[in-house]
Amino acid sequence: xxxxxxxxIGLSMNVLVIFILSIVILAxxxxxxxxxxxxxxxxxxxxxxxxxxxLERLLIDQGKRVALPFQTATLSRGDSHLFxxxxxxxxxxxxxxxxxxxxxxxxxxxxxxEADPDIVNQWMLFNDESFQIEQNQHVxxxxxxxxxTTAPNxxxxxxxxxxxxxxxxGNTQKMYVTIK
Numbered sequence: 001x002x003x004x005x006x007x008x009i010g011l012s013m014n015v016l017v018i019f020i021l022s023i024v025i026l027a028x029x030x031x032x033x034x035x036x037x038x039x040x041x042x043x044x045x046x047x048x049x050x051x052x053x054x055l056e057r058l059l060i061d062q063g064k065r066v067a068l069p070f071q072t073a074t075l076s077r078g079d080s081h082l083f084x085x086x087x088x089x090x091x092x093x094x095x096x097x098x099x100x101x102x103x104x105x106x107x108x109x110x111x112x113x114e115a116d117p118d119i120v121n122q123w124m125l126f127n128d129e130s131f132q133i134e135q136n137q138h139v140x141x142x143x144x145x146x147x148x149t150t151a152p153n154x155x156x157x158x159x160x161x162x163x164x165x166x167x168x169x170g171n172t173q174k175m176y177v178t179i180k
Contacts, residue, residue, distance in 0.1 A: 067168030089133040
């Protein structure tokens with residue numbers, strides 16, 4: 001009879017410990033989520049401050065349809081970087097979509113590397129959904145690059161295109177990410 005009481009108390013204690021650990025893990029997850037959201041908002045502000053004027057100058061003052069003003073970044077493995085692309089619609093109201101693809105990967109000796117485009121394109125986080133821009137309006141979109149810790153050193157060149165009605169809108173923009 002005493003063994004059953006000890007087993008029942010032990011089981012109750014185990015359930016209580018598991019419950020407490022679950023709450024701690026949940027709280028930690030929520031804290032991380034808030035840090036990520038806060039970090040994204042902070043990065044948005046940095047991009048806005050630094051890129052806003054240059055995009056305005058290129059889109060409005062020079063009348064470019066597509067502009068990627070700061071297109072080069074040197075990163076370490078595990079780092080991330082934000083690029084901003086601006087789109088000026090000079091025609092009728094239309095749907096637009098941003099596409100990014102790996103054009104080439106070059107190692108430190110200037111030799112082209114074999115790089116799986118599907119894996120490298122996973123480094124990109126951007127709005128790949130279609131969005132509408134009214135006539136004579138402009139939109140700024142974020143492109144976030146997160147380099148994994150396993151990425152080989154080299155320069156990765158990406159083609160950034162804006163599509164409208166299944167046709168390319170504006171010129172292809174190049175984005176250069178160097179990993180050291």
